Amino acid sequence: MSSFVTPPVPPMRITFDARMEPSGPVLTRRMSDLRGLFADTAAWEASLAEDPVVYEVASSPVPEAEGELPQSITTIHPGKVGGEFHMTKGHIHPRPRGEIYLGLSGVGGLLLFDGDKPEWIPMEPGSIGYIPPGWAHRSVNTGDEPYRFLAVYPGDAGHDYEWVLRNGMGYRVLGGADGPDLRPF
Amino acid sequence: MSSFVTPPVPPMRITFDARMEPSGPVLTRRMSDLRGLFADTAAWEASLAEDPVVYEVASSPVPEAEGELPQSITTIHPGKVGGEFHMTKGHIHPRPRGEIYLGLSGVGGLLLFDGDKPEWIPMEPGSIGYIPPGWAHRSVNTGDEPYRFLAVYPGDAGHDYEWVLRNGMGYRVLGGADGPDLRPF
Numbered sequence: 414m415s416s417f418v419t420p421p422v423p424p425m426r427i428t429f430d431a432r433m434e435p436s437g438p439v440l441t442r443r444m445s446d447l448r449g450l451f452a453d454t455a456a457w458e459a460s461l462a463e464d465p466v467v468y469e470v471a472s473s474p475v476p477e478a479e480g481e482l483p484q485s486i487t488t489i490h491p492g493k494v495g496g497e498f499h500m501t502k503g504h505i506h507p508r509p510r511g512e513i514y515l516g517l518s519g520v521g522g523l524l525l526f527d528g529d530k531p532e533w534i535p536m537e538p539g540s541i542g543y544i545p546p547g548w549a550h551r552s553v554n555t556g557d558e559p560y561r562f563l564a565v566y567p568g569d570a571g572h573d574y575e576w577v578l579r580n581g582m583g584y585r586v587l588g589g590a591d592g593p594d595l596r597p598f
Numbered sequence: 599m600s601s602f603v604t605p606p607v608p609p610m611r612i613t614f615d616a617r618m619e620p621s622g623p624v625l626t627r628r629m630s631d632l633r634g635l636f637a638d639t640a641a642w643e644a645s646l647a648e649d650p651v652v653y654e655v656a657s658s659p660v661p662e663a664e665g666e667l668p669q670s671i672t673t674i675h676p677g678k679v680g681g682e683f684h685m686t687k688g689h690i691h692p693r694p695r696g697e698i699y700l701g702l703s704g705v706g707g708l709l710l711f712d713g714d715k716p717e718w719i720p721m722e723p724g725s726i727g728y729i730p731p732g733w734a735h736r737s738v739n740t741g742d743e744p745y746r747f748l749a750v751y752p753g754d755a756g757h758d759y760e761w762v763l764r765n766g767m768g769y770r771v772l773g774g775a776d777g778p779d780l781r782p783f
Contacts, residue, residue, distance in 0.1 A: 422730040
């Protein structure tokens, strides 16, 4: 099992595809890990029979420590639950730290919420989504193939997943006739 | 003239090629801005007749402020001065902050120096160079076409250029028969 390097971190060259090389930790989220995310609870429960992998997060060895700038590749597999697109759990940084997502393959979107208003940024290869400090963020696969992006974030940002379960993300993203259909949460 | 956004920064989608869109400040470094960088002073002085642009740094509007995560695209034009490849001034972050460079086009290298030992990371499209906190860094175009990379760095890192003029970068990077020739500074 790969893991984060202990500081001091040496300079390194990192290449990436679905994983990063050299590799850090790899996180796999199955449908059963996503309790409470999808509006249609019955559809979510039905999906547990196969319990598919919804997304994977492959990190570089750069640790989540103050002063470092870790990176990861997230791959969200295509699909819907009760009409709602596959998505990440979403989180907010306990410390006010910005983050960038850079689209690598497939199409998706970046949903942001500051507790008051939501924002939606369509994502594709070559676009950067900027997540300012103080905004919760979630990624959504709005296409028919895997949606993959590179994340770069300060090592001391932290991850608060409970905030999203308590506050929602402002919008739900469903499949519509002409692309993503954003509905009030 | 484009400039940095004043916080609070809104979520935004940023696309890029040679520039970023929406655009922040664009910095142009001509040969005359690079006094003291190249070992061959006579060759540098001769190059001032044409005073070519050596590199450009195009920033996104995300400001260099604490908590933000600004980005920029650097394009180093190909060329040599007294056999030494075109390069950036190089700097170290006054605050110990990591940074990443992501190769976009052309070939080059990332030269790092911690004041004691130098490191050299070859760069090409799709490779990330990780700059740990505490390492001075400089980029070098080792090819025949423009070398372009995306930089992502914490907004409170700062830039100390004087450190490099005082301490050097450990290596000089000259054109050799079989690629870059690293010589002691």
